[in-house]
Amino acid sequence: MNQNTARLSPPMVLTFAASDPSGGAGLQADLMTIASMGCHPLSVTTALTVQDTVGVSSILAIDADWVDDQARTLLEDMPVAAFKIGLLGSIENIVVIAEILADYPGVPLVLDPVLASGRGDELADEEMVAGLRDLLLPLTTVLTPNTLEARRLATTGDQDEGQHPTLVDCAQRLLSSGCEYVLLTGTHDSTPRVVNSLYGGPDGQLLRRDVWDRLPGSYHGSGCTLASALAAQLAIGLPVSDATGAAQEYTWQALAAGFRAGMGQFLPDRFFRMHAADSVRDG
Template sequence: MNQYLARLPPPMVLTFAACDPSGGAGLQADLMTIAALGCHPLSVTTALTVQDTVGVASVLAIDADCVEDQARTLLEDMPVAAFKIGLLGSVENLAVIAEILADYPGVPLVLDPVLASGRGDELADQEMISGLREILLPLTTVLTPNTLEARRLATADYDADDDDHPTLADCAQRLLSFGCAYVLLTGTHDSSPRVVNRLYGGAGGGLVRSDAWDRLPATYHGSGCTLASALAAQLAIGLPVSEATRAAQEYTWLALAAGFRAGMGQHLPDRFFQMHQARGGRLDG
């Protein structure tokens, strides 16, 4: 009996995210990913959403006082090895989360800037983007934007219809100048035959590593949440940023490759693909 009582707890990762009833993205995606990688997930709900695999119909932000109470209660009880942030719900939530995280400067933070759904539903206005730049990026260890998000965050007057965009390398440098330690630019929204993800930052602020992955034929609901949560879990385990980034990408690609179409929209990643493979595949083969 004593051997069970003496077991040390796994690393704990606290995610701030919105509830996704489909289980494809948001809080549910974070919890599954963190657990699949051997960490214990803790969660703070920032918003309730009405959505499915096709898109987001509505978002109801949780009151900022409730968000703070959720987080403070957990943090007073359990040690957290890494934080992950997804959809914030409101600028008020952004401000209170930043205030909380400022009390834990030694704990790595992965920020997934959820600015729109996979279908293109807008989930962040200009006030939210300004708050991300000014309040959260200085606290961030790794920012994980796709190319569209990187340009919106890096450019104050961003216009998607304007062909005169800064290069992605320039966007990475601008984002680093806002205070985050690293930027992982993902190539999921490019039209290249392979997805190329580039990590910038560190002491010199330059390109740290570049990883290329075969582009899968389907589109996926929750791929960004999966990558950011996997990265937070790898940092919680103790891997350095570069190694954690590679490991998180590999896990995410394999989860996507094993994904399935549950509804009428995008495919869902299989975050427990390792367990399913060990059992000989899902019941449908």
């Protein structure tokens, strides 16, 4: 690589995720989002899925040795400015990815805890939830759960039998598990507007709260889009609070420009800026 090429190289973001043939979520969503934000996407495939815009039919986890080889080969060749984690497929993959990321403590990590599909298809068993909590949260810069995911990650049977911890309690517990920040998203709440709250700092305080108009319909891959956009903004060098704001703005715009490609959920338009510019030129 000559000096001119190295100077022009964009920040690189490595995503660990499952392939989604519909292009709405998963690996494909990550790649489109990261590229549209000016970064170069690198990818490690953790699972293959059979799914469409309606839901997930089946999952085939990639062998953990293959996951390890994919990641190590990339990391030995190219510098990574941020990591993003989505659906991991198995507890074995969680273990090996935690071992890999432990070697890169200075690189920011965004963890999107994909526990179920938008339709409610189960994507992670309790062993995997425990693995996320115990092995990956301590390595995480920003965790991006929706309210359902936050409650499941933060709740343990012995600790919460007969109790219902508040969402603030859940955020505090997740921070105490080792992650630096929790961006709690309100997309699954039955509220007129979507409220997203960022918690962090030494006392786990509320750092920012963003309120967004709730768009009609439901969207496939909104969480993947938000987490990948956030990883890209961190790779570019924005501080966490500013990166969180920019990623939310991008995601809302992508959802607002979304389209219905099949019989199920809408898909975000991750290239809405390009399409808007085309419309201006055509007009």
